[in-house]
Amino acid sequence: MESLIQERVMKIRQFNRFYTNIIGLINQNILESPYSLAEARILLEINNAATCTASSLVEILQIDPGYLSRILRRFKKDGLIEAVRSMTDGRSQILNITEKGRATFRQLSDASSSQLVGLLEQLPQGAQQILVHNMAAIQYMLSDKADTSITIRRHQSGDTGYIAYRHGVLYEKEYGLDHRFEKYVLQSLIAYLEDPSKGEIWIAECCGIIVGFIGIVEINKRTAQLRWFLIEPEFRGGGLGRKLVETVMEYCQQKYYNHVFLWTFKGLDAARHLYQSFGFNLTEEKENDTWNNQLIEQRWDVMLNAD
Structure with missing residues (x-):
């Protein structure tokens, strides 16, 4: 540091x-x-x-x-x-x-x-x-009156294109994923925009600059998928990731979903600990050669509002 x-x-x-x-x-x-x-x-x-x-x-x-x-x-x-x-x-x-x-x-x-x-x-x-x-x-x-705290808002017009862009840039830089991954993210965002009522996206900002985002998409009335979770490197490790996941999980509770899952990559230890702290469990692993020959995808699931 x-x-x-x-x-x-x-x-x-x-x-x-x-x-x-x-x-x-x-x-x-x-x-x-x-x-x-x-x-x-x-x-x-x-x-x-x-x-x-x-x-x-x-x-x-x-x-x-x-x-x-x-x-x-x-x-x-x-x-x-x-x-x-x-x-x-x-x-x-x-x-x-x-x-x-x-x-x-x-x-x-x-x-x-x-x-x-x-x-x-x-x-x-x-x-x-x-x-x-x-x-x-x-x-x-x-300035003395500057508010450098991080705020979280719901997404606005133009945000989804920026989300795809930052995924493309950072995942290529940090994990070696090529343009096919950016296309995959973009296609998922386009699908969400077809019916934005089936989910939500939150944007984290600091001084008007986007520093992170996260989303949730409804799969059916009882199940939702956590998606598009990304924190800019300079803002990692300060609790923003936890705050964004808390925002998503509160939304899921309000919507009475009883099952939430997500897909991520093996080796992201900080994210794994965060998911585990919210009750997520590793339920599946599989190789994915679509974006990187050595990539291992992981699925994490959590049950909510159990009857």
Whole structure:
């Protein structure tokens, strides 16, 4: 786990260096203006704040006090801001932006927007949307109010295609299954969509990203099959699998099924322990050469609501 954390730390630092180079934070002046993006940000905070002091800027921007002091002296000299003594604290000075400061800030803001327009215009429309979406996700996940808990919802339009896609990608990567397995999953989902009232699919999400899913399909009035159970690798081992199976089993109890079964592969020990904890028992094993020559399929069954 420690090595995984270190790997992620290095990737974040690599991104920081890349992004800082692209945007030109601190050192790069905005087009023909003598002011940098950092200075424009300070003007923005002074302009937006009802009451602004140097100490509040240090706290908001996490900026070095000495560096900020030099910038504020320059702003005063250039006539962009003025300082008046606080009526409530004689030791503090309130920073106010002047009309010249507001005009300068508008010019800096327009120039900055022009830079970003130039950056975006190098990308196709779809790539622009992905870029903006991922930036919003980073901002959300790192904000103080971010809710990174996992939620579970019923499936919506488009989910079934994504389920087939992720099965195809992960099962090829982790078990060596080829396109025939993806076709098998897709066909089962198409059959479900023919009559979605005969079952249900649940989708697990974290910050709006799908991280797992599970489904149940009615075989007859008393029997149902658990299907399409998959957890993204990064979210395994944290209890999400148990939560999804609990959701399915509660549904089966409500529907008064007395028999639930599933098919899986031999060697998936974590899944085996999970199924056993819900009362499933191994009832059948057989070779399946359809997707992989060394694959052993297993059937697990559990009885519910016994009369």
